[in-house]
Amino acid sequence: MTADDILAMLRRQTEEEISSVVIHCVSRAMLDAFRGKKRIMGMVSKGGAITSAFMLLNNCENPFIERFEEVLSICRKHDIVLSLGNTARSGCIHDLRDKMQIEEIRQNIALAHQAHENGVQVIIEGCGGHIRSDRIPKYVKQYKKQSPYPLFVAGPLPTDIAAGYDHIAGCAGGSMASAAGADYLCYITPAEHLGLPDPEAVRQGLIAFKIAAHIGDAAKYGKDARDKKIAVMRAALDRKGQNRYALYPARAQAFSDDGEECTMCGEFCAIKILRTFL
Ligand code: SF4
Numbered sequence: 001m002t003a004d005d006i007l008a009m010l011r012r013q014t015e016e017e018i019s020s021v022v023i024h025c026v027s028r029a030m031l032d033a034f035r036g037k038k039r040i041m042g043m044v045s046k047g048g049a050i051t052s053a054f055m056l057l058n059n060c061e062n063p064f065i066e067r068f069e070e071v072l073s074i075c076r077k078h079d080i081v082l083s084l085g086n087t088a089r090s091g092c093i094h095d096l097r098d099k100m101q102i103e104e105i106r107q108n109i110a111l112a113h114q115a116h117e118n119g120v121q122v123i124i125e126g127c128g129g130h131i132r133s134d135r136i137p138k139y140v141k142q143y144k145k146q147s148p149y150p151l152f153v154a155g156p157l158p159t160d161i162a163a164g165y166d167h168i169a170g171c172a173g174g175s176m177a178s179a180a181g182a183d184y185l186c187y188i189t190p191a192e193h194l195g196l197p198d199p200e201a202v203r204q205g206l207i208a209f210k211i212a213a214h215i216g217d218a219a220k221y222g223k224d225a226r227d228k229k230i231a232v233m234r235a236a237l238d239r240k241g242q243n244r245y246a247l248y249p250a251r252a253q254a255f256s257d258d259g260e261e262c263t264m265c266g267e268f269c270a271i272k273i274l275r276t277f278l
Pocket residue numbers: 261262263264265266268269270271272
């Protein structure tokens with residue numbers, strides 16, 4: 001594989017009418033900074049690892065950086081949104097933010113400036129991977145202070161122990177990141193770390209991250225009118241009305257029983273008791 005092959009593939013894919021493409025702009029300096037580091041998980045980005053291996057094997061700079069103007073002209077021609085990848089993201093919550101991550105964000109912001117000046121829209125991938133929950137809002141806010149460009153987060157996963165349920169762990173991390181200012185969530189499926197997801201796993205992952213996006217939007221933009229509507233219906237014990245405002249009405253309906261109150265508390269329904277006595 002040569003740098004020409006890489007650029008030719010980028011050109012071919014953009015001609016196939018994709019709308020966005022990820023490139024990893026890891027630099028030689030970043031790889032040097034990475035070498036001596038004691039990360040448990042090393043590098044966990046597939047695109048970043050392939051790009052890094054190409055650079056190390058050929059003892060060269062990153063062709064996406066060296067030929068960035070060419071990349072931009074390809075993207076501009078087809079109105080492609082350029083996503084600047086997160087090679088340096090951490091692969092477990094014990095691998096803390098290091099020089100490589102900080103340098104990647106700084107460099108991606110500089111490349112994003114250049115892209116914007118050349119009429120190409122950009123999303124920057126950062127603050128993704130595995131990050132302990134108390135650090136997620138901090139990292140997102142730091143990015144937002146530094147950068148005017150939309151932030152894409154993969155997950156993040158606030159714990160490493162949820163294998164088989166990583167869509168739930170990712171929903172928790174994605175909600176925190178989104179509420180703190182992240183603009184674009186990359187969903188995670190229950191098969192994460194384990195295998196290729198089947199269609200049902202994909203569906204479960206998307207549901208989890210639609211919920212995360214809604215939680216984040218309520219915090220960022222006050223997009224909570226639907227929450228209010230469902231609460232009003234719930235307070236009125238309007239079971240069918242409540243289900244209508246659920247994110248997945250058919251799912252809510254499938255769990256619903258027929259009584260005025262539900263069978264969770266039955267005759268001890270708090271709403272009914274207080275309606276009677278207040
Ligand atoms: S029975 Fe319990 S869970 Fe069901 S509506 Fe009443 S208070 Fe809510």
